[in-house]
Amino acid sequence: MKVPLLDLAAHHQPIKQEILAALERVLDSNAFILGPEVKKLEERVSAYSKARFAVGVTSGTDALLLSLMALGIGPGDEVVTSPYSFFATAGAIVRLGARPVLVDIDPVTYNIDPKRIAEAITKKTKAIIPVHLYGQSADMEPILKVANAHQLSVVEDAAQAIGAEYRDGKRAGSMGHLGCFSFFPSKNLGALGDAGMVVTSDADLAEKLRILRVHGGEPKYYHKVIGGNFRLDSLQAAVLNVKLNYLDGWTKQRQENAKTYRDLFKKSGLMEKAGLSLPEAVYEGAGVSHYHIYNQFVIRVPHRDRLREYLLENGIVTEIYYPVPFHLQECFKTLGYKAGAFPESERAANETLALPIYPELTHKMQARVTEAIQSFYTE
Secondary structure (H helix, E strand, O other), X not given: OOEOOOOHHHHHHHHHHHHHHHHHHHHHHOOOEOOHHHHHHHHHHHHXXXXXXXXXXXXXXXXXXXXXXHOOOOOOOEEEEOOOOOOHHHHHHHHOOOEEEEOOEOOOOOOEOHHHOHHHOOOOEEEEEOEOHHHEOOOHXXXXXXXXXXXXXXXXXXXXXXXXXXXXXXXXXXXOOEEEEEOOOOOOOOOOOOOEXXXXXXXXXXXXXXXXXXXXXXXXXXXXXXXXEOEOEHHHXXXXXXXXXXXXXXXXXXXXXXHHHHHHHHHHOHHHHHOOEOOOOOOOOOOOOOOEOOOOEEEEOOOHHHHHHHHHHOOEOOEOOOOOOHHHOHHHHHHOOOOOOOHHHHHHHHHEEEEOOOOOOOHHHHHHXXXXXXXXXXX
């Protein structure tokens, strides 16, 4: 039995006619740029995320870039963030001439360790970017506390975490000054191409975002600032408006799949026999319903690379998120970090493996995955 990492064909087939109808509506309306579908999606995402405003943009990467631009981040500034994330987190900082100052991760959640942030702050620090990695919120309370103490802005990289909750029902993206979402096709809420969103409860920041995404023109053709073309495509917004209706159901299925994995691995005895560890939903039971939305189901394993090859040979596709932390990327050599600077990030990069977790994954497929992993360690 083959088990893909993600099956977009199975994902889209049940709603294919709804998607086609939505695309046809846009085509018939000829409202291709920032039309009613974009406005509708912005209103729905702001409500879903429990933020006052949402601004649709071209991608999750541009959501980060635009957020930093709205805050005036530029040359000479420093932004504290994690070494262990998708490249865009640090890339957006460097593109504006600022410097990413890296802080190691918590080994359980893989999110930035709040206890280490204060020591990384200098007079040049302007913002903190916590990443809600794999679909679980970072520990925001102490992060916001240190940010407030130093009068720093907080930009949440919630690219993998739309709908994920922290304590007291607070949702990813709504707790800092700005929150950034990606709608890349593999995300829990995925478009049919690139798309993103920035949410905020600050009216002034929302207005800056809207102006900056249209080249800084306000009114049209009159420019006090230099922005860029960061507009969300109406066709993608129409697709996302269809898919948002199903997001909670898909999230629930991912959570059920995570529970199935836990049950199967527990029965297998692999945690004890092979030293395998599973992701932990650290806010479960704290009045939180979407504590972990499982954009990825990431396990720690010995002999990770050999296991991955073995699984692929047996028709099971996995992925490594992420094999090289930022401080070891060639393009960031000038930051001056050395191997060993962030041991938890380096350990995660060497030991973690993402298993298939998509909503359409069957129980038989999950059983096949765990049986193959058990066979590898038995051999």
